[in-house]
Amino acid sequence: MASISFRNVTKRFGETLALDDVSFDIRDNAFFCLFGPPLSGKSTILKLILGLEQPDAGEILIDGRPVSNVSPAKRNVAMVFQNLALFPHMSALDNVRFPLVERGIDAATIRARVSDVSDKLHIGHILHKPPAQLSGGERQRVAIARALVRDPVAYLMDDPISALDARLREETRVELRRIQQDMGKTLVYVTHDQEEAMSVADGMAVLESGRVRQIGTPEELYRHPNSTYVASMLGAPAMNVVPMALAARMQLGAGPAGAASLGVRPENLRVARGPGARIAEVEPLGGFTTLTLDLEGTQMRATLRGQPQFTAGEDVTLRVDEGRAHFFDGAGQALA
């Protein structure tokens, strides 16, 4: 129901520059991921959207309208906080219906909405309990229910499932994706987990110390990272970034002018028996196998399908898939 735009937004906390001239647009109904390491400014962006903080410079627009003078309550944006921020002195039910009660909505509507959202998140049976008596996953769902219960223009989530174990996390993120599509609302999602970002987002922004490094769909960012930073943030194992001097050893030409380093994703590295690099380690992972290679003292990783018959110590020849080499200049910027 709403697009969100940042126009040259800068935010300082004392001496610290939290956001430095940040601009981006999140289109309506998008599942948008803010992705970056801790303290890169992801949470600050959410606080600015919510109105809990004011930008020092620049402008924030929700649905095309500047919101600098709109209070958090009036912005009608819902939020799931990283630490969930449930109200400990209230039952789960009171937590979930809090946004509706505060807005003076009539009791019948509240009942209907609460039962609707608790069905969706399967929390009907725990609504009478206080947060202290709920498990981590249950608290999680109560916090999400509190955000979903009203009809905001957008949802913001600050790494809300990081405390869950891997299995539950995977389930929850798929469910979040489904709910977001059901509701047809913009969802801004902060995460430091690249897999999470890649798997659910329609669009994402990669942040580094208060700056947006690249914006695009996960696929665009993965295929065409504009810098070694973005390249290394996405994908596991990370992209191999090696000096240009090693290009010839992978049967590549000189590359574009000014190329200082070469990036190759592990899955784009072809390996065949022959002279060149030496296998340092073999990790069979079932569906695929990860090789750690030693190429003239530089470590590289390659992922191969299935369980190929390689052993540590063997010599192999490397080749890069056609058109899948990335070239970067001395400052780490991508070259076309």
Place this chain on the structure above:
Amino acid sequence: MNRSLSFDIFRYAAILTFLAISLIPTVWMISMAFKPIAEWQASGADLTWWPNNPTLDNFRFIFGESGSELIVALERTAGRPILASLLAASFGTLIAMGAGTAAAYGLSRFGYGGNLPLALIQLRLFPPMAVMIPVMIMWAFLGLIDTWYGLALIYGIVTLPFAFWLMKTFFDDMPREIEDAALVEGCSRWRVFLRITLPMMRPALASSALFVFILNWSDYLIALLLTTRDWVTIPVYMASLSSSMTGQLYGAKAALGLIAAVPPVIMGIAIQKQLVRGLTFGALKE
């Protein structure tokens, strides 16, 4: 095995020693409160741990009844001082907690005030006597001498730094996100404070209030200087329980001491659950 046994013996010996140091005077006071005059005046071998002929005479005496065994007649009874102490200490606590909580919340959330937090506690470094003389003069000028509200006012002022510092620590420890969540979900600043912050702070408020109340309740010096007759408090009244003929009236003092111990003990029991309960108890994920 051996080492842990000797350690256990040492541990229990230490615990018992500390228990004895803190409990024996209390036990002695309780015992004395129920002793007839002959027993609490006894010395040497006649002195017993427990009253041989337990009696309520000491209590009757301080409330002005009979006093058959005690030769002195009391100038005043204990009723009025107990009322004075209750009023002054309670309203003093109310003033300190009200102003202290408001100041602590403001400074904890909005961070202004420069060195004010430190300055507030530094006031406590003055010897009370140095401040009390000017206060006496001011209170006399304002007509607050020997009134319970005059006493309550100065109690509130004197214990404000404690209330402030205790509450500030609690507010500092409360996660900001909980208030942020309430702001986002439609509350105004005031409403957040009333609906979220204060209810969450109930354990903190209860334990701080008890601490402040005990400070006020046990004050002697200020009450001695600011009250003369009508509104003397329990400690001041207790000091006056002596006579030229019998010396200190220990039995009566013990009885009054026992009565004075009741309000803090009741409050302590009443908020025990709040004291042990943690501040956030499950609002956040670990």
